[in-house]
Structures are given as structure tokens and as C-alpha cells.
Amino acid sequence: MENKIDVVEYMVRFYKIDSQIQECEKKLKSDFNKLKLFKLNSRLKEFAILIKHLFNNMRVLKLNDQLRTEYEISEKSLIN
Numbered sequence: 001m002e003n004k005i006d007v008v009e010y011m012v013r014f015y016k017i018d019s020q021i022q023e024c025e026k027k028l029k030s031d032f033n034k035l036k037l038f039k040l041n042s043r044l045k046e047f048a049i050l051i052k053h054l055f056n057n058m059r060v061l062k063l064n065d066q067l068r069t070e071y072e073i074s075e076k077s078l079i080n
Contacts (some may be wrong), residue, residue, distance in 0.1 A: 040048070
């Protein structure tokens with residue numbers, strides 16, 4: 001019985017939520033349109049490509065335990 005609300009309260013809540021959804025939808029459409037108009041300048045594009053290549057190349061590297069120092073924290077100790 002405590003969770004029941006009358007029709008008027010239901011309509012008030014419904015329209016409040018509906019208006020919030022409409023506001024979010026307008027903002028999303030606005031942001032999407034701004035994103036479509038956004039142009040990346042050439043220097044930023046080159047930097048993005050460089051970072052992409054660096055991260056791709058990092059996956060190729062393998063850890064060498066012999067090169068570690070005594071002050072480093074190993075992955076095993078972080079897990080435990």
C-alpha cells in the first residue's frame with residue numbers, strides 16, 4: 001500500500017521523466033551535429049596516427065625479467 005500513488009502523481013512523474021528524456025535527446029542531437037562538423041587539423045591527425053602506431057608496437061614487446069630492478073613492483077605482487 002505504501003508504494004501506491006494516485007493518477008495525478010503518476011502523470012506528474014511521467015511528464016517530468018518525459019521532459020528529461022526530451023532534453024537529453026536534444027542535447028545528444030546537438031552534440032552529434034557538432035561532432036559531424038568537427039575537423040581535426042593535420043598536426044593532431046598525425047599525432048593520433050603516431051600514438052596509434054606506438055600502442056600497436058608496444059603489444060609486440062615482451063617483458064624481460066632479467067632487466068627488472070629490485071625496486072620495481074612485479075605484476076604477481078600486485079595481484080597478491
